[in-house]
Amino acid sequence: MTKLSVNINKIATLRNSRGGNNPDLIKVALDAERFGAEGITVHPRPDERHIRYQDVFDLKKVIQTEFNIEGNPKEQKFVELVLANKPAQVTLVPDTEGQLTSNHGWDTIKHQSYLKDIIAVFKAEGIRVSIFVDPSEEMVEAAQSTGTDRIELYTEAYASGFHEDKERAIKPYIKAAKLAEKLGLGINAGHDLDLHNLQYFSQNIPGLLEVSIGHALICDSLYFGLENTIQMYLRQKNG
Template identity: 75%
Template sequence: MTKLSVNINKIATLRNSRGGNNPDLVKVALDCERFGTQGITVHPRPDERHIRYQDVYDLKAAIATEFNIEGNCREDKFVDLVLANKPAQVTLVPDAEGQITSNHGWDTIKHKDYLKEMVSVFQKEGIRVSIFVDPVVEMVEGAAETGTDRIELYTEAYAHNYYGDREKAIVNYIAAAHHANHLKLGINAGHDLDLHNLHYFAQSIPGLLEVSIGHALISDALYLGLETTVHKYLQQLA
């Protein structure tokens, strides 16, 4: 079964909007674990507009499931944060400073030498590494050459085109996944996956190990409640 890692950035955004500690980020993470999720994801950014650096330390000390920290490894503070906390996984994302959300994968050919160096930095500390990539066979090939453990397929294009023609929308993802399997790369996925498009994606992608979902899941929880929402997302992956 594909694992579900809940991205709790939006919980931190809500908390930060009023100050204080309501909602309690750590309690939400622990509740997600109690409801059955197999991982917690955070994506700290330099302006700390949602996840604060201290949150990472607090979560690391509290949660029992896999901890996944996403972010831009060009930021020294991010690298130091990951090395200090040693999560189960670090996901390398090529965000620009001030970017609202991730919107593209790495050019693993152009940046291969740099990524190879960063992959080694984290792996030496026992941290599994995943590289955020677009569903392009050449980018998967380049990722494999960095020595990374996994890739994370950027799924915005799939989600955007799902209702128009889901079979066409997923073609490139299936090809990328087959190539990753051939290269013995683990496969994660994330971005704009939701209760409508997740099941088809999970059933279509061979070897899908993990999905990271935040915005849609937290939005659904406003209507359905967090426990029911987590259960519904897990059902899509069963």
């Protein structure tokens, strides 16, 4: 069964816009779990424009489901943060400083040696590792050689093409997922998945273990309420 991990970055963005602690990030994370979320995802960035480093320590103390920390391991402070908190999973994303949002996966051929080394650091501490990749069979095959446990398929291209031609949009993802399964890699996915495109994706991607959803889910919760929205996403990803 595919797990739903709720990314709470946008809750932190709203909190930071006015200072103080409204909304309360910790309470939202705990409520999300209570409402059915099967994991909590955060993506701290160096400027701390949403998730702050202290938030990670505070969340680690209370999260009962899987805790997933995303970020660029080329930032030493990020590596130290992950090692200090030992989440269930770390997702390595090749963001650049000041980048608005994640917009590409790793070149697992060019960065093969680096990824092998940094993945070994996290795995030595018992942390499951997932790396962000585009739906390219070449990149998936090279990912297997890095020692990663899982890949996270970057789904922006699928989401962008879904309404025009969903079969064409999902085709490279199916190929990438089938190869990943063959190579023994776990499969996660995320970026721009929503109530419209999630079910089709979940139904057609073999071996899908986890979807991480934040922006669309938080936007939907403004209309439907957080508890109802999480339940709606759970129904979609479970088909």
